[in-house]
Each structure stands twice: as C-alpha cells, then as structure tokens.
Amino acid sequence: RxxxxxxxxxxxxxxxxxxxxxxxxxxxxxxxxxxxxxxxxxxxxxxxxxxxxxxxxxxxxxxxxxxxxxxxxxxxxxxxxxxxxxxxxxxxxxxGIIPFDRLIPVYEKTLKLAICTRRRRITVLTTTAGIFILSILLPITGIVATEFFPNSDFENIYVSIEAPIGLNLDKTNEIVEKIETKLLKYPEIVNFSTVVGKEGASPSRAGTGFLQSASHLASIVITITDKENRKITSYALADKIRSDLEEIEEANISVESPRGGPPSSAAFEARIVGDDFQTLDKIASDLKPILSSIPGVINTDISLKDAPAEYTFSLDPLRMEFYNLNAAYIGSLVRMAISGVEVSTVILENKEVKVMATFAEDKIPTLEAVQNLQIKNLKGQPVFLKDVAKIELKPSVNAITRIDQKRAVLLSAGVSGTTRPNVVLSEFQDKIKKDYKLPEGYSIVYGGENEQNAESVLSVLRAMIIAVILIISTLIIQFNSFKKAMIVLVTLPLALIGVFIGMAILRINLSFPGLIGILALFGIVVKNAIILIDKINLNLKSGIPYYDSIIDAGKSRLEAIFITSICTIFGIIPVTLSNEVWMALGASIIFGLMLSSILTLIIVPTLFVTFIGEKERF
Structure with missing residues (x-):
C-alpha cells in the first residue's frame, strides 16, 4: 500500500x-x-x-x-x-498498469494454436525464418544504411588555408584577413583563433602527429555557440561557410566540421601505389575531378605537394670512370662547397661549438662558379665539375610517402553534412571502373574512414563469434543438452529482426555503436529463453504433462519477461536521446528487445515441441 x-x-x-x-x-x-x-x-x-x-x-x-x-x-x-x-x-x-490477467489468456490461446499440430509449428517457424531473411536483406540492400560513426553536432569548425607555394607571410596574412572578415558576420560564431605560417589541427589530420610550417599555410579554429542556442548544426554551418569562402580564389580553402566518434583520418582516402612520381601525380590529377564530381564530396586533396625547385647534380658514370673519380668523392666536395662539413668541435665558454669547413661566399657567387669548381682526381689532375656532372633545375616535392616500400600518392577528401563515406567510395569505384584505366604496375588501395570501419566491423564480428561460443558452452553445461542450447541460441536472430526493421522504419543508420548494441543485445535476449526453458524443465520434473508444462511455462514467465524488457528499454532511452553517436546503439537494443521478447514466448515453445520429444528426460 x-x-x-x-x-x-x-x-x-x-x-x-x-x-x-x-x-x-x-x-x-x-x-x-x-x-x-x-x-x-x-x-x-x-x-x-x-x-x-x-x-x-x-x-x-x-x-x-x-x-x-x-x-x-x-x-x-x-x-x-x-x-x-x-x-x-x-x-x-x-x-501494475499492464493488465496481465487479460493478456495471459490471449497468449495462452495463441501459443496453443502455434504448437497444436506439426503443420502449424512448421508454418510458424518458416514464417519467422522468412521474416528474418527479409530483415537481413535491409542492410544488405541499403534500405538500412551503414556508416562508421554518424555526423554529430560539435562546437568547433576548422578552416585550413593553403596559398601558392613560395607566397610570403604578409600576402598569406592578407588572404586570412579576408576570410576573417567573412566569418565576423555569422552570429553563431563565438570566437576564432588564427595561425599564419603553419598548418593547423583538423579532423582529417587527426593522428598524423606532424604539422608543416611554411609561409603559404594558415589555419583558423572556430568556436560556435552551444547546440541549444543555435538553430543550425555545426556541419550545416560548415557547409554554409565553405560556400561563402568559395569567392576567395587566391588560396585553396577547406572547411571541416568534426565527425562523430574518435579522431580518424580523412573520410575518403585512395592510396595510389607505383614507382614513378610523375605517373603517380598524373593519375592523382586525373582522378581528382572524378572524385570531386561525386555529390557531397568536399576538400579534395593530393598528398604530393610541390616545393621550391631544386638544382640537381646528375653524374655521368662513364665520364667519372674516364677521369678517375667516384660519386662519393664528388658528393663530399660539393657538400663542403655549398653546405659545409663539420671538421672538429671546440669548447667555448663551457659550450660545445662546431667547426665547419666551407667555401667562402665570394668563391662561388653563382651557379656557373659551382659548375667551374675544380676537383683533383686520384692522379692529382684537376677536373671541372661540369665535365662529370650535369646541373639541372627540377621541380621537387615536400614529402615522399611509401606503402610496402613502394611510392604512393594519397588522394583524400571529406564529406559534407550527412553524406556517408562508404557511399562516396562505392560511387568512386564505379566511376573509375567505367571511365578510367590505370597504367600497368599501378594500383589503388583504399584507406581512411572506410578502412577503419572495415577493421572495426571485423573486430565486432570476432567478438560476436566468441560471445556465441561462450553462450553455447554455458548453455550446454547448464541444460546438459545440445538441443536446448541451440533452441536458446535461436533467440539471437530473433533480436536482429527487431533491430533492422526498427532502424528501417525510423531511418537510423547502422553504425559502429549500433554493432556494439547488437553485441550487448545478445546477452540480454538469451536470458529470456533461458528462464523459459528452465521453467519447462521444472514443470516436467514436477510431473506436469508435456504440453501443459510448456504452456504453463510461457504463462508464468510472460510477466517477468515483459517487465524486465520494459525496464531495460526505459533505461536505455536517455542514452539513445543524448547524442547522435549513441542513437544507433540505443535503437538496436530497444527494437531488438521489443520484438524478440514477443517472439521468444512463441518460438522457443514451438522449437521445444518440435525438437524435444515427450520421452526425453530432463
């Protein structure tokens, strides 16, 4: 009372x-x-x-x-x-709000109809199997979309500016000031911090651990108001800012909003692998417009960046042999003339000072003076550097990427709004399959968020397999029966029916947290089948007739299964509504538990009657 x-x-x-x-x-x-x-x-x-x-x-x-x-x-x-x-x-x-005294007679009548004849039992089981197959087809056909982590509404936006290489710091700062002027008109922006002369942190560069410093680079980190104080999401605001900054053509400007989940690399990443840099650069340049043409793709970028041109000394092996010279000897002389070499160290005021040997600046004022340097060969004869080396001005790159000891160029991009990276990857693969042929000896390996998603899914699948093995082992020990253990295990696909149908109805994407929710759901739904079969065993041991034992077990466990499921569902609702990241996790548990609780009360008794004979001892 x-x-x-x-x-x-x-x-x-x-x-x-x-x-x-x-x-x-x-x-x-x-x-x-x-x-x-x-x-x-x-x-x-x-x-x-x-x-x-x-x-x-x-x-x-x-x-x-x-x-x-x-x-x-x-x-x-x-x-x-x-x-x-x-x-x-x-x-x-x-x-009690739910009138179980009215539900139990309805359930009893339904259960009797399901198990009364062999034909009815086969109909119930085949219908359930058909529904399960249809639900599995929902994510396979794309009706239930898949993604790594859903896009979330954060309070930061990142702007990266890359001007032409060689632009001085003042000119780069002028471009940044134009961007800042445009940002000031957005009421959602609380403040922003700017760095000129260095790359800034951004979601696509998370985990790289290296930020390049150069006069043509700059970055802006924007802080926006709390979610409750604005009517637009952070990723929608990033799209709006990106569109506004397209008017500034003096630099390549990328605007990014963090995606949900832990820090990861670019949403899309294609690693073009081969031997020749020029060919790799050409392939990446050819594929970049194809990638940019896919809807939702933003901030396309090629990792192979131009750097200031360099003078290259190309040594002629035949001439070096003719003049009795070798590459190591010539290289050491050129290094001493241009950069200097350390010959000794001295202690000056308790500090170690390096002693460098180099040529005086007035001795090699021009490139021609370098070419006319005289080198004494092994016979003591003077030889001009230009007689054994060809000096050329060639373009250079700021970094060389290798994958499995092969040169590689990365073609990367982000996605806007709610665009899913796996959809971009699929469309890109279809386009290059139809419209582009890679040269022989060159290949593309896909990484980025799609690679991390595949690795995460495999890790969860491995965990699911281990969980199923542990569940089966425990059930066999508990019931001393392989058949009963398999009957309990059937409740796992029953849970998936509710998960995929619920996500399809509410248009919730199946993400990595959703897979974790399914894994957690396995342990919850198995419990319902265990207490049901345990009650059947107790009834049979007490001498209650076979069919009456099964029907009574369902009736007596109906209230317990419903109440525990309802409590679990209400307990997970706050987590589901707290953030977009956890919506799939909560939805998988809620919908899976809702339908599996009902189906367990029908399917488990039906399977028991079908596969466990009346004369089998318990």
Missing part, C-alpha cells in the same frame, strides 16, 4: 529527475520529459493537499498495521488487487 514516506520519496524523485534533465539534457526530449516529471509531481502534491490524500495515506498506514496480524485482511487485499476493478491511476501505478 502507498504510505506517506513512499509518497514523498516518489515525489522528491520526480522533482530531482526533472531538475537533472533541465540541467544536463537541454534538448527537446530532455525538456519534454522534465516537464512530464514536474507535472506528475505537481499532480501528486495536489492530490495530497486538495483531495484529502494525506488522510488516505494515513488510513493505508493503519490498515497495514492491522494486516500484519490478520490473514483474512491479506487475502481480501489480494483478491481485490487481482480484479483491478474501480482502480484509479495512482492505484494502477502501485499494483
């Missing part, structure tokens, strides 16, 4: 829950649930003071004292609660 202490405990709990929601869940769902909690608390207080609720609670207290010493009063109370007649809302909260 409801007493005064318990009444105020519930009321305080509702008020505290509403306060917590208003403080920590400042979104639509958090505020809505908080208002419901406050309304319920206010209704309880109104009932207590205005409808003589305090007198009823006092009467309940006195009645509880009398019931402790009178069995007839207890029996009368149980008979009254069993009828559920003339109960108001508050009594239903105490004694």
């Amino acid at each position: 409801l007493t005064k202490k318990f009444f105020w405990l519930v009321d305080i709990f509702l008020i505290a829950g509403a306060a917590a929601l208003f403080l920590f869940q400042k979104n639509f769902w958090g505020i809505s649930i908080g208002i419901i909690f406050l309304a319920a608390a206010a209704a309880m207080i109104y009932w207590y003071f205005m409808e003589a609720g305090h007198l009823k609670l006092k009467a309940n207290r006195e009645l509880m004292k009398r019931e402790l010493d009178d069995d007839e009063l207890i029996k009368k109370k149980l008979r009254y609660q069993g009828t559920h007649e003339d109960e108001n809302f508050f009594n239903k909260l105490i004694h």
